[in-house]
Amino acid sequence: MTGEPQDGGIMPRCLDVIFNSISSYQATKFVFKPNRMNGFDIQSEADAMFDCQNELYAARPLKIQRKKESDVDLNQRIPDGTKIENVIEDNTYAVFVTYVEIYNNAVYDLLEEIPEETISSKQLQVKIVREDACHNMYVHSVTEVEVKSTEEAFQAFYKGQKRKRMAVTTLNSESSRSHSAFTIRLVQAPLDSQGEHVLQDTKAASVSQLSLVDLAGSERTNRTKNSGQRLREAGNINNSLMTLRTCLEILRENQLYGANKMVPYRDSKMTLLFKNFFDGEGQVEMIVCLNPSVEDYDETVHVMKFAEMTQEVQVSQPPAIKLDFGLAPGRRKANHIFKQALQMMEENGYGGSQIPEVDIGLVxxxxxxxxxxxxxxxxxxxxxxxxxxxxxxxxxxxxxxxxxxxxxxxxxxxxxxxxxxxxxxxxxxxxxxxxxxxxxxxxxxxxxxxxxxxxxxxxxxxxxxxxxxxxxxxxxxxxxxxxxxxxxxxxxxxxxxxxxxxxxxxxxxxxxxxxEEVEFKTQMKEQEKKLRKVKQNLTKDTCSSRHAPVQHTRFLATPSQPPVAPERNNLVSHVRGPLVRNPRHRRSQTVGDEIWLDHRPATAVELGTVMQPRMKRRKSVTKLTDIKHVANPKTTKYCLMSQHQDSSGELETHLYKADIFHTAEGGAQVTFNDVDSLKQQSPIATPSRKRSASTGELEDTETACAVSMEEYKRARH
Structure with a gap:
């Protein structure tokens, strides 16, 4: 693209031809001002001079940087002298350049205003590709630099070239990791009727654009051995090139067979940016660079087939629109001649007040x-x-x-x-x-x-x-x-x-x-009645023995008393229904196959009861601090032992039984469902709930009966 200083490439030749042709027709700097929306505003000469002064005041003193060996010496460049003759003289011209790169399918502005000493690839902001009012695609808020010569354009190009992403690969010491586009925009607008100033009408300005695109070459992983970031860059490069090929193939198919397939321009930022050129708003020329080495034969054949296919795609170019504002031709030349005549008149002694104001026209x-x-x-x-x-x-x-x-x-x-x-x-x-x-x-x-x-x-x-x-x-x-x-x-x-x-x-x-109290009182009353009857009987026998004669036989026949029919105890009877078995205590056929987690205190007292806890397969623990004991999928039962003394001082043992349900997330749920109580008690112990008054009354009756029986025995002897 750039060529050598002695033999320039495409870009320097194009710039030389442009500036050779418009050298005497260039507008003052800042007359044309970019509006950041793919258009230009036209300013007066006074406003342009004011912007020039602001630029001079705001310019920072340039630091003298040490020249590198890789920097190109523009003084040794041989310019191209070609010139286009049929340039419209009544128009004024300005040249603007932009330089963008498409890296990982994102657009970056390489001419963005960032200090060179702090520049890095991470500071460049991603730009958006948009469509203007005329349906032309452009990079929003891109920096457009106005240049007045080929050297200034080269300086802008090399400034962006230093910011472009390059890397060392196995096949190339300086491999481009992105596509880049250097755009040259030629803005022209007609002069006013006097042929001196630019016509202050933005609709009168027309823009011509030349985009020089440097496409990064496709890479095969098996040859480059890329990995990481380089592999990602190669993948994005290959995808964008494949999208370009797909667009060209669909354009060719639409032209050959009259189809109306949609061209996938939006699959890549590169094809989207240059969509108007493929749709007929411009002309596309492709230059293919080949390496004649044997190792690159496969890729060379692939590229040649692609280039042959692109030749069959015809892009229709619309006719150029020439705006006619009804101004007489030759205005610039007439104005130049008129100024020369005024200068000669001033040199010959005519004052400025004596020179009449005339309207320059065709004379x-x-x-x-x-x-x-x-x-x-x-x-x-x-x-x-x-x-x-x-x-x-x-x-x-x-x-x-x-x-x-x-x-x-x-x-x-x-x-x-x-x-x-x-x-x-x-x-x-x-x-x-x-x-x-x-x-x-x-x-x-x-x-x-x-x-x-x-x-x-x-x-x-x-x-x-x-x-x-x-x-x-x-x-x-x-x-x-x-x-x-x-x-x-x-x-x-x-x-x-x-x-x-x-x-x-x-x-x-x-x-x-x-x-229970009423029942107990009733029983006591029955006992008292019986004892009273016994006492009466004993009293009667004693009296009869006192009046009867003394016999030698020890055992005499006593008068028979009619048998006292035993009175029925009026006890309160509790009617109970048939015994029902609690289904909660049912023992299934599979009892004994489960694994118990026996949780008992460290100082547990051995039980002396006949009934003992029966757990065939168990694991005993004294402290339950590890969740693995409960979350073990083999453990299905849990038993907690608690020992304490009751109100009478006897040892009472409670066994709290539970089922362990395992959840799908690896946890467990313990559900308590039964309690077993083991207790030892003396069979002759007096219930604590008996009233002391009843017991005392019974003892008094027994004592009284015992006294009566003793007196009876002494009387008999």
Whole structure:
């Protein structure tokens, strides 16, 4: 692209041709100002000079950097002298350059205003590819540098080249890791009627663009041995090149077979940026670089096939639009001649106030002024001959100018007739269009009336909807209040149920105790009755023995008393139903196969009960600090031992049994379902709940009976 200093490449040759052709027609710097939206604003000469002064004041002193061996010496460059002759003289021109790179499918501005001493690839901001008002694709907020010579353009290019991402690979010491595009934009605008200043109309400016794109070469991983970041860069490069090939193949297919397939420009930032060139808004030329080595034969053949396929794609180029503002041609030259004449007049002594202001236009001239006709010497006969020759030339020039004027008048009349015809046609078309506009206005008014009615209906509906929403909100609030009241009632009922349940349980317990007390009192009364009868019988026997004669026989027949029928004890009997087996204590057929986790205290007392806990397969622990003991999938049962003394001082042992359920996440859940109680008690121990009053009364009766029996025995002997 750049070539050598002695033999320039494409870019320096293009820049040389551009600046050679517009060297005398360039505008003052900052007359054309980029608007960052793919367009240009036109400023006056005063504003442009003000921007130039601001740039000079804001410019930082450049540090003298040490020249590197890789830097190109522009002084040794041989410029190209080619020049284009058919340049429009009545226009003024300016050249702008941009330099962007497409790295990992992201666009970066290589000419972004960042200090060179702090520049790094991470500081460059990602730019967005957008579409302007004319449907042209561009990089939003890209830096456009105005250059006045090829050297300035080269400086901007090498500035971006230093920021471009390069890396060392197995096949290349300086391998491009991105695609880059150096764009040259030529802006032109016509001069005003005086031929001195630029016409202050942005619509009059036209832009020509030349984009020089340096595509990074495709890479194969098996040859480059890339990895990490380099592998990712190679993948993005290959994907963008494949997208370019796909776009060209679809364009070729659409042209050959008349298909209308959609071209996937948006799959890559590179194809999206140059979409307009492929759609016919420009011209595309492709230059393929080949390496004639044997190792690159496969890739060379692949690239040649791709280049052959691209030659079959034809991009239609639209005709150039030439804007005609009705200004007379030759304005710049006439203005230049007029300024030269003014300068000569000032040099000859004419003051500035004596020079009239004239409107420069197309002026016919019959030639130079008449020669001096003063005859100072009768022998000067050559004066008449010179005058005749001058007049003949003047008459010939007059006839030519008159002929030219007549032709131009005729041409003007023809143009005027055409304009009149066009005017009549335009008026007729205007009248027809006016009728159509009136009809459309009537339709629009009718539609507006309908729209107003619909809007009013819509407002009414919206008002109704708001009312319904408000009513719905109130209903929801009422529903929430009712639910809260219902929940409160449920909680109150549950509390009352619990309170009354506790009261009922306490009442049952008290009734049971009262029944037991009544039963005990009844038994005591029966015992007292029996003892009283026995006492009466003994008293009667004693009295009879006192009056009867003494016999020698020890055992005498006593008068028989009628047998006392035993009175039935009026005891309160509790009727119990049939025994029911609790299903919670059912032992299944698989009891004994489970594994128990036996959790008992470290100082557990050995049980002396006949009934002993029976766990065939178990694991005993004293402290349960590891979750693995419970989360073990083989453990299915859990037993917790608790030992304490009851109110009578006896050892009482409780065994709390539970099931272990394992969850899918590896946890476990312990559910307690049964309690076994083991206790030892003396069979002759007096129940603690017996009343002492009843016991004392019984002992007094037995003592009294014993005394009576002893007296009876002594009387008999």
């Amino acid at each position: 016919y001239s019959l030639g130079p002024p008449f020669p001096c006709l003063d005859m100072t010497d009768p022998s000067t006969d050559m004066l008449i001959k010179d005058l005749a020759t001058f007049l003949e030339l003047r008459m010939k020039r007059r006839s030519l100018l008159l002929k030219d004027w007549q032709q131009k008048c005729q041409h003007f009349h023809n143009k005027l007739r055409e304009v009149e015809k066009e005017k009549l046609l335009a008026e007729h078309e205007h009248s027809s269009l006016q009728n159509l506009i009136d009809q459309e206005r009537n339709k629009v008014s009718a539609l507006e009336n309908r729209l107003v009615s619909y809007e009013s209906e819509l407002m009414n509906l919206q008002h109704q909807v708001k009312e319904k929403e408000t009513y719905l909100v109130s209903l929801k609030q009422d529903l929430q209040n009712q639910e809260m009241l219902l929940n409160k009632e449920l909680l109150e009922k549950e509390r009352l149920r619990k309170v009354y349940g506790d009261r009922i349980a306490a009442g049952k317990e008290s009734v049971k105790e009262e029944e």
